[in-house]
Amino acid sequence: MNDRKPPKIISQGGIKMKIPQKINILGRIYTIICCDPDDQGNDNLGTHWLRYTKIYINNQQDQQAKESCLIHEIIHAINGLLDIGLKEPQTRRLEAGLYQVLTENKLF
Numbered sequence: 001m002n003d004r005k006p007p008k009i010i011s012q013g014g015i016k017m018k019i020p021q022k023i024n025i026l027g028r029i030y031t032i033i034c035c036d037p038d039d040q041g042n043d044n045l046g047t048h049w050l051r052y053t054k055i056y057i058n059n060q061q062d063q064q065a066k067e068s069c070l071i072h073e074i075i076h077a078i079n080g081l082l083d084i085g086l087k088e089p090q091t092r093r094l095e096a097g098l099y100q101v102l103t104e105n106k107l108f
Contacts, residue, residue, distance in 0.1 A: 019057070019070065025077045032070070034059050045069045048076040067108065068099045 023030050030053045037044070037058050046069040047056040055073040057066055072095040079086045086094070102108035 019066070023055075023074070025074060026081045028053050028077075028081065030055050030077060032057065034066070036060060046073045048073040048080070050077065050080040067103070068095055071095050071098050071102070071108075 019034060020032060023032055032055045034057045037060060044056075045058045045061055045065060047054075049055070055070070055077070057069050057073070059066075061069065072091060075086070075091050075094050075098075078084070079091065099108070
């Protein structure tokens with residue numbers, strides 16, 4: 001019996017993006033939590049917790065920002081797990097590039 005919950009669907013402007021409750025990043029299962037800034041302990045747009053395998057996404061941003069934020073936090077997870085050594089400016093550039101490719105080609 002499958003007791004998994006279906007992913008949340010967030011819709012804005014006719015575009016639908018699935019934000020899963022869990023995501024597998026390099027074999028580690030991350031919980032994705034969409035919440036208000038106070039619930040994540042800061043006012044960031046997103047937060048990645050490598051140790052606790054959690055990604056927090058700030059609910060108080062528009063849909064495109066949420067989508068881009070999720071990519072940004074996934075990059076942080078990959079960077080941490082593979083010890084790549086990306087700095088925040090590099091992470092932001094990768095986020096922008098990947099978001100454009102994924103959205104323009106309707107892959108996201």
